[in-house]
Amino acid sequence: MRSLRHFDLNLLLVFEVLMHERHVTRAAETLHLSQPALSHALKRLRESLDDPLLVRTEKGMQPTPRALALLPVVQQVLAMLRQGFAPPAMFSPANSTRRFTLATTDYFEEVMYPLFLSQLLAYAPGISFSIELITPDMLSEGLEQRQIDMVVGLDSQSALPSGVIQTPWMDEELVCLVATHNDRVGDALDIAQFAQQLHVELADISGLRPSNIDSCLVQHGLTRRVISKNLNYIAAARVVALTEAIMTLPRQMAERFVAMLPVRLVEPPKELPTLKMTLIQHGLYANDPANVWLYRVLNEFANDFRRSGNPDAH
Incomplete structure (x- = not known):
């Protein structure tokens, strides 16, 4: 031969x-x-x-x-x-004991995750999740080495590590939060008034790019003064409740704080961008049956969430 x-x-x-x-x-x-x-x-x-x-x-x-x-x-x-x-075996959520690790924003963890998990457990009782902070390491080594399975809820990013796949997931309206005692702010702010306020914001743990809000202000020749950068929404909201500062955050998170703290909602400038949340995974594992399933159920959840408009529905 x-x-x-x-x-x-x-x-x-x-x-x-x-x-x-x-x-x-x-x-x-x-x-x-x-x-x-x-x-x-x-x-x-x-x-x-x-x-x-x-x-x-x-x-x-x-x-x-x-x-x-x-x-x-x-x-x-x-x-x-x-x-x-042969194609890989289909992922069977009903029989799986897989633990998924998600790197998420605290908005997703607070507003969406409890409902998401409760719905999954109804037909995938053996599945569990770990929640991690979104950090630069998680977006690079974490995804590549499969320390995390997916990044959920991060605002759309223009620059990501090589091999990472980002797809649109859900948009959310932004509003402003002020203390109820703050009589300097009415029911709405134009962009010039917005820039003049003291601000509280979340620290950019991902470290990928400047705040979308600051980028928007720069486009209009404006800047703002941030007096506090916090790691989570609840701490930031408590700062707002005790100061003259304002905070810009997703509406459904803000509505929770109105029920918890002496704060109220204010309509933001129309020029501010919406929060464009994404799903991020690594191309190495995007076709893995478990990742395919997770990606699908997260998108189905987002569609239902948008339709219901109520995070505590079902």
Whole structure:
């Protein structure tokens, strides 16, 4: 036989079927080939292996000793190839005990995650989750090394580490929060009034880019003074409740604080961008059945969440 480098591996399929059928016409039908094409393939097999392989006898086509010796080897190789090329097994949430790790914003964790988890547990009782902060390391090594499965809720980013896939997930309206005792601010702010206020904001743990709000103000020739950068919304809201500062945050989070603290909602400038939340995963694992399932259920949840408009529905 010539070097394997010059051997057409498609001929292994032809050999296997010929050995089973021992008839050129039937083998051609099984392989959906014309008889001349099958005869040509058999000729190539014989030339490559330097053996007739099948010989016509009074009992029909019979395999040579070389063909009989090759058959189990070829069957084993083809079985391994079929197994290797078969699509991965579907992920079964009902039977899985998989623990997923999500890096999220505290907006997702507070407003959406409890409902998301409670809905999943109804049909995937063995699944569990760990929640982590979104950090630069999580967006690079964390995703690549599969320390986390997905980043959920981060505002759309223009620059991300190589190999990372970002897809739109959910948009949320922004509002301002002020203390109820703050009589310097009415029910709405224009962009100039907005820039003049003292501000509280969340620290950019991801470290990827300047605040969308600051970028918007710069486009209008404005800047603002931030007196406090906090790691979570509740601490920031408590600062607002005790000072003259304002805070800009997603509406559904702000409505929670109105029920908890002496604060009220204020309509923000129309120029402010909406919060464009995304799902981020690594391309290495995007086709993994478990990741495919997680990505799908997060998107289904987002669609239901938008339709209901009530995070405590269901």
